[in-house]
Amino acid sequence: MNIGEVATASGVSAKMVRYYEHVGLIAPAPRTEAGYRVYGQREMHLLQFIRRARDFGLPMERIKQLVALWGDDNRASRDVKRLALQHVAELRSKVAELNAMANTLKELADQCHGDSRPDCPILRDLSGNEHRVTQVPKTGRGFRDRLAG
Amino acid sequence: MNIGEVATASGVSAKMVRYYEHVGLIAPAPRTEAGYRVYGQREMHLLQFIRRARDFGLPMERIKQLVALWGDDNRASRDVKRLALQHVAELRSKVAELNAMANTLKELADQCHGDSRPDCPILRDLSGNEHRVTQVPKTGRGFRDRLAG
């Protein structure tokens, strides 16, 4: 398979296939005389595997570890399970955090008239009222950064 | 206040204060003869406001709108409420999505022996078994992108 074929078959763009090779996530593909990358079924499956792991929201670092286990016939399922459960725990904690944000914001919105008057408790709260309804993380960085890890 | 002072007082780094000015989120600060930026209480509060909105996970685009409303004495609370509820809805849908991922991964992990044997349903599933336990989005991009979008 050419890179375009393996891209279509695996659902990973050709750009990303080259990128994954570049950063060492997948082994350098053998080349034809003209320099074209050549892939087989195994590489196609590996790329599908990576794409699914991405869909699960797994960070690249963890995917690297899983890829290593994937290619290792002597792996222990313990290691795989550990990585998976670690990610489950992180997802759960992010869920809790986002829920807290949503709840706080919802409560504030409920207290807002929502009419043509300018007075609004949402802006008052954002402007520095310390009587928070729900705990919001105090770190300087937004949750997206922590999600992106 | 100098930029360093307003940074400390607001909890936004000096770098980010310049960045916010650069991208038009805050108005260009007046300068001393030597070119130093000068800030007052109002700017400090605005920066606190922005930082809090970031802590809430609000995307920059929405923060821009809120900042405009914040500085507008004639604003309608309706507009603020609409933006807040919009963000609540998005947070809730992200929560649901992350929960689905966590559930699927958890179920797979539960089916994994977790011992020294190599066989593991997690890797089998990631490798292309289509009998998904829980719906996972089929888009090619991971959830982080959608979250950040």
Add this chain to the structure above:
DNA sequence: GATGGGGCTTCCCACCATGGGAAGGTCAAG
């Protein structure tokens, strides 16, 4: 008055995963 240190300025670089696009080589179908 000179000197030193810390703060300010601008500008460039890096991150990460991804896409866009240009310039140039290759392959296959007509």
Add this chain to the structure above:
DNA sequence: CTTGACCTTCCCATGGTGGGAAGCCCCATC
């Protein structure tokens, strides 16, 4: 042989943030 689709490498942009360099400025201390 031509044409068009595909491949190659290389550079650039994103967005929010930090790091750092080069150079200017201000204040305090000697």
